[in-house]
Amino acid sequence: MANDLHVMSLLCNAMEPKVYEIFAFANSAKEMWDSLYEMYGNSNNSSRIFEIQQKLVTLNQEPEQPVMEHFGKMKQLWEELRLHRPPAATVNEYLKREEQDRVFRFLASLTPEFEETRRDILMRPELPSLNTVYAILQSEETRKKVMGRDRKVNNSLNNSENFAHFSSRTGDNTKWNKGKDKKGNRPYCDHCNRSGHTKDKCWLLYPHLKPTRNMPNEANLTTKSEDSHVQLRLEQMTKQLEFLMKTCATNAEPSFAGPGGETSNAVKHIESSVSGPNFREED
Known part of the structure; x- marks a missing residue:
């Protein structure tokens, strides 16, 4: 019992305060160790390894930043990367690390449209081989092309339906606009090429629509004018x-x-x- 408490105290002293809060109420040293191993002991943490490598590639010294501070950030990333990837003990392990580095470099070179697929690959318990990653991305690219074509077809059908619905609701306005002149200000006749009326009201096609003038009134006006002239x-x-x-x-x-x-x-x-x-x- 005393040894168990001693091991628990050693583990708690080695933890950061925020991490210690998670395991403060562990019942035994074994329970604390198993929990730590499940949460932080995964040596194949591919997503974190990929993130560290990307930071090392893109990390540059900021303006007016001391060299010591810049070097400290890079050394911290190197040490964390070594923690997740200790030196290879065998040749096979070294070749596996080399394969992983190629996968990381290939994933980093992809466009943002494959971000979701890249995240799924990195979140797997075991990082796939380079050939498997290529097959997955090839299938995803084909799926995106097919889905893109289907989306375009659906958009075209929706636009056609919306246009037909709009045309059915604005049929009268379409007829009126068809009879307007080029400027759209006055009605325009396509038969006699004159403005002021539409083709369905053209006097040349429908003479009966031509209004009759009030001849007696004009005659009276003419007579009155002649009488006034004679009187003068x-x-x-x-x-x-x-x-x-x-x-x-x-x-x-x-x-x-x-x-x-x-x-x-x-x-x-x-x-x-x-x-x-x-x-x-x-x-």
């Missing part, structure tokens, strides 16, 4: 006649009448200009 001319001629009569009266009274009481030619000319056919034809 009559007023002008009346003023001219009065002016001529006054002029003739001031010159000589006999000049307006000839022998036998006939009216002079000047007066007849004035009367004919007012009521004669020439005046009517001019108006």
Whole structure:
């Protein structure tokens, strides 16, 4: 019993405080040791080995960082890598380590689309061989291509269905837009190539749709215009006649009448200009 407690104290003193909290209530040294071995004694921790190697490859000295600090980080990674991968005791173990390094290098060179497959390979209890890893990645690549084609086909079908649904709901708007001109502002006729109406309302194809004008109203307007024009001319001629009569009266009274009481030619000319056919034809 005393020896067991002594071994437990040695193990607890060798642990970090956060790790010690996990095993603080172990009942015996064997129970603590078995738990430690299951959790941290896996010598084939491929994912952690891969992570350490990647850090060593990408680790660079930062600006204004002392060389001592940079070297300390690299040495810490080297020691941790040696902890997970102690020196090979046999030739077969050395060849196995060399195979693992090739697998790690091959996985590190893959594109991000194989991240999930790479994680699954590294999380296996035993790291597969290089040929097995290649076969797994080849199958995954084929699966992605097939799934990509199926996804494109499904997207095309969904787009077609959405377009058909949208067209069925906006059928009236489509008809209206079809009859618009190039600018989309006014209706446009494809038959007579004129704007202002659509083909289904074109007068050339459907003469009965042409509206009839209100002829009596236009006739009344024309008559009123002609009457006002004649009235104006009559007023002008009346003023001219009065002016001529006054002029003739001031010159000589006999000049307006000839022998036998006939009216002079000047007066007849004035009367004919007012009521004669020439005046009517001019108006």
